[in-house]
Amino acid sequence: MGDDLFMSKIVITGATGELGQLVVQHLLGKVPANQIAVSVRNVEKASKFADQGIEVRYGDYDDPSSLEKSFAGASKLLLISTPQDDSVVRIRKHVDAIEAAKKAGVQHLFYTSFAAVDKGAFPLLGDVHSATEYTLRASGLSTTILRNAFYQDMFVNESLQSFVDSGVIVTSAGNGKINTVERSDLALAAATVLAEEGHEDKVYELTSSETWNYDELAKILSDVSGKTVTHQSRSDSEVLEGMIKAGVPEGFAHFLVAHYNSIANGNEGNTSDDLEKLIGRKPISIRESIIKYKSL
Ligand SMILES: NC(=O)c1ccc[n+]([C@@H]2O[C@H](COP(=O)([O-])OP(=O)(O)OC[C@H]3O[C@@H](n4cnc5c(N)ncnc54)[C@H](OP(=O)(O)O)[C@@H]3O)[C@@H](O)[C@H]2O)c1
DSSP: OTGGGGSOEEEEESTTSHHHHHHHHHHHTTSOGGGEEEEESOTGGGHHHHHTTOEEEEOBTTBHHHHHHHTTTEEEEEEOOOOOSOHHHHHHHHHHHHHHHHHHTOSEEEEEEETTGGGTOOHHHHHHHHHHHHHHHHHTOEEEEEEEOEEGGGTSSTHHHHHHHHTEEEESOTTOOBOEEOHHHHHHHHHHHHHSSOOTTEEEEEOOSOOBOHHHHHHHHHHHHSSOOEEEEOOHHHHHHHHHHTTOOHHHHHHHHHHHHHHHTTSSOOOOSHHHHHHTSOOOOHHHHHHHHOOO
16 A cells, blocks of 8 residues: 555546546556546545545645645546636636646646547637647647547437427537547547557547438437437527527527537538547447437
C-alpha cells in the first residue's frame, strides 16, 4: 500500500459521471487498480472505486488548488470536459484544470473534446472545446485530444416510445446526417489510449464511419416496433413553436432546433475510422442500440 502512494498514476476526472464510470470500468480491464486514481468532487459518491482498490482523491473544478493536489504524480491525466452550461464558465474551469495539471507536473494530458470542432460542428457546444484545445496547445503539455461524437445514448431513450406511439418524428433537420457513438465505445477508446504507450500530440476523431438521418431513424423504429413511423421535416420556427406548446423547456427547445439546424447544414455528418482502429471493431450502430434498448 505504501508503495502505491509513490506510484505514478493514471488520474481520471469526472469519474462519477456516466462517461467517467465507463472509462474506469474499461481501464480496470487493462491496468491494475492501484495504477488508477480518480479526481472527484464528491468522495462519498466514489466509494465504489475505493472498494475496487482505486485511489479516490478530492478534486473540484471550482477549487483549482484541490485539482493540483489531486493531479499530483499523474503520469497521465484524463480531463473529462465539465458539464456546466455557461460556455465562459466551462472554459474557465478547463483553463484552471490545465494550469493545475502543469503545476502538478502531469506528464501527459488527455482531453475529451467534441467531434469535428475544427470543421464547424455544432458551435453551441464546439466553441468551448475549441477554446480548450487551443489552451492545451499553448500549454506546452503533451496532449491527446479525444474528439467524442454526440452520445448515441442521448437519442436512445423514452422519446423513441413517443415517436412510435404518435407514428411521427418532427424535426427541422431535413435529410442531414448525424454521427453518434455510444458512451461505452468512447470510454473504451479513452481507456485504450490511456493504457497504451504513445498517443502524444495526437487528435482522434472518435466518430463512427457511418452516419444516420431522421428518415433512417424512422425506418429503424418502424422495423423494430412493427408500427409505421415517419419523419416530417418542418421549418425551425414551426418545430420550436410545437415543442414549446408541448411543454419542452424553452432553453432546451432552442438547443434542439439549433442542433437540427446544424444537422441540416451538413455540420454533424463527419466520419472517421479513428475510433474503429482504436477499439478494434465497428462502434455499436444506432440500429443495434435501439434493438438492445428495449422492445418498442
Ligand atoms: N458528446 C456528447 O454528446 C456530450 C453530451 C453531453 C455532455 N458531454 C460532455 O461530456 C462530459 C462527460 O459526459 P457525462 O455523460 O459523463 O456527464 P455527467 O454524467 O454529467 O458527468 C459529469 C461529471 O463531471 C463531474 N463534475 C461536475 N462538476 C464538477 C466540479 N465542479 N468538479 C469536479 N467534478 C465535477 C460530475 O461529478 P458529480 O458526479 O459529483 O456530479 C460528473 O462526474 C460532460 O461533462 C460534457 O462536458 C458530451
